[in-house]
Amino acid sequence: MGSGKSVIGHLLAKKANIPFLDLDEYAQQKEGESISEIIKTKGEMYFRRQESVYFNELMDSKEAFVLSLGGGTPVYAGNHNRLKDGNVESFYLKASIPVLVERLSSEKEHRPLISSLEGIELEEFIGKHLLERQEFYFSAKHVISVDAKSVEEIVGEINSILSAD
Numbered sequence: 001m002g003s004g005k006s007v008i009g010h011l012l013a014k015k016a017n018i019p020f021l022d023l024d025e026y027a028q029q030k031e032g033e034s035i036s037e038i039i040k041t042k043g044e045m046y047f048r049r050q051e052s053v054y055f056n057e058l059m060d061s062k063e064a065f066v067l068s069l070g071g072g073t074p075v076y077a078g079n080h081n082r083l084k085d086g087n088v089e090s091f092y093l094k095a096s097i098p099v100l101v102e103r104l105s106s107e108k109e110h111r112p113l114i115s116s117l118e119g120i121e122l123e124e125f126i127g128k129h130l131l132e133r134q135e136f137y138f139s140a141k142h143v144i145s146v147d148a149k150s151v152e153e154i155v156g157e158i159n160s161i162l163s164a165d
Contacts, residue, residue: 002103002126003093003146004154005068011155013066022068027054052077059088071133080139091158092140099147100126 006022013020024035027050031038038047055073058065059082074080083090095103101123130137142161146154 002071002100003095004103004151005093007151008093008154008158009066009068011151012158015155015159016064016066019063019065020068021058021065023051023055023058023073024068024070026058027051030054048072048076052079055079056082059085071129074136074139075133080136083139084141089142089162090140091142091144091161092137093146093154094137094143095146097123097127097130100130 009022010020027038027047028034031050033041035047038050051070051073055069056079058067069079074083082088104122104126142158144154144157149157
């Protein structure tokens with residue numbers, strides 16, 4: 001959440017001339033409503049179950065693409081195991097808590113799980129979630145620190161890793 005997955009994914013896909021997919025957008029299209037509405041009307045666990053169904057649907061595709069996952073995706077339903085698959089190059093874009101607080105403070109209205117949090121509450125929420133999710137995030141094949149790096153630098157680093165593999 002807030003590490004730049006979508007922005008970086010778009011640019012990475014554009015440079016590789018392959019499609020970019022955002023799992024949240026895909027889920028919203030399939031469900032016919034926003035994630036905020038899904039969570040409000042059906043609950044977060046319903047959303048997480050459906051998110052896993054859609055994640056696996058996309059992962060079963062034979063086409064090449066760049067996929068941006070939601071911050072909770074690797075945590076549920078064994079999804080992190082798919083990130084270790086031999087045909088998948090997975091990246092954890094690791095941002096520090098202060099960087100995430102700064103980024104997320106300005107986009108809370110689009111993020112239902114943090115929309116009502118302010119200041120220290122937001123910092124604690126982020127810290128708690130990072131701690132709880134850390135082992136799942138580190139299931140990615142590659143970890144890229146994104147603090148103090150431009151989008152172009154991060155994409156360049158990812159491309160260097162991909163061309164070395």
